[in-house]
Amino acid sequence: MRIDVVTIFPEYLAPLELSLVGKARTSGLLDLRVHDLRTWTDDRHRTVDDTPFGGGAGMVMRPDVWGRALDDVLTPDAHLLVPSPAGAPFTQRTAETWATEQHLVLACGRYEGIDSRVVEHYAARTRVTEVSLGDYVLNGGEVAALVVVEAVARLLPGVVGNPASLVEESHGAAGLLEYPVYTKPPSWQGHDVPEVLLSGHHARIARWRRDEALRRTAARRPDLLEALDAGQWDRHDLEV
Numbered sequence: 001m002r003i004d005v006v007t008i009f010p011e012y013l014a015p016l017e018l019s020l021v022g023k024a025r026t027s028g029l030l031d032l033r034v035h036d037l038r039t040w041t042d043d044r045h046r047t048v049d050d051t052p053f054g055g056g057a058g059m060v061m062r063p064d065v066w067g068r069a070l071d072d073v074l075t076p077d078a079h080l081l082v083p084s085p086a087g088a089p090f091t092q093r094t095a096e097t098w099a100t101e102q103h104l105v106l107a108c109g110r111y112e113g114i115d116s117r118v119v120e121h122y123a124a125r126t127r128v129t130e131v132s133l134g135d136y137v138l139n140g141g142e143v144a145a146l147v148v149v150e151a152v153a154r155l156l157p158g159v160v161g162n163p164a165s166l167v168e169e170s171h172g173a174a175g176l177l178e179y180p181v182y183t184k185p186p187s188w189q190g191h192d193v194p195e196v197l198l199s200g201h202h203a204r205i206a207r208w209r210r211d212e213a214l215r216r217t218a219a220r221r222p223d224l225l226e227a228l229d230a231g232q233w234d235r236h237d238l239e240v
Ligand SMILES: COC(=O)c1ccnc(N)c1
Pocket: 083, 084, 085, 109, 110, 131, 132, 133, 134, 135, 136, 137, 138, 139, 140, 141, 144
């Protein structure tokens, strides 16, 4: 998979040289290219923004600079992603879908955003999605790009050592939050690991883990349970 990120702060994406994503780049599983938007400026001050039509505070990113950048970076099978608080919610399902794509391009806006004609122009030529991490505002799209790249890249075959570890995560296939996890020592600061986990009885352990996932989801994210098919679990499972 190829992912391009266009930003005025390329150094913001440096963490993607580390850990699993860094290894995926080194191994060739992920072709990640980070571009400085100012490469496509046309003046000696390397200007990327201007005052907003209609007035108002702040500055807007210029369409001409973004147009030259995206014309260079986009390919016919690219999916253009624009992080924005006004975007569609980014979820695990989104990450799973995007992990099957050939080419993602992330356009990181700053200031008050990118001139709206950029999305309008490219939506007529390719797939464009404005994507939101949640209901809050950031100073730019770079942090969202880090999140999207990590959430997608880790799903690529071969990136995570043990693919089984992807199955029982929060928001995984079962649509539940993940169960609590423990390791040695069996007792720490007066807190003991649940006995069932030391029993070696795999069926009981699996049942306990499912029940804990259900309980946690009911307590913290009842909205996720609403989305589940009622046939996947019985309400008596949740009796505390
Ligand atoms: C500038 O981008 C944002 O403020 C942003 C991007 C993605 N998700 C958000 N919730 C905010």
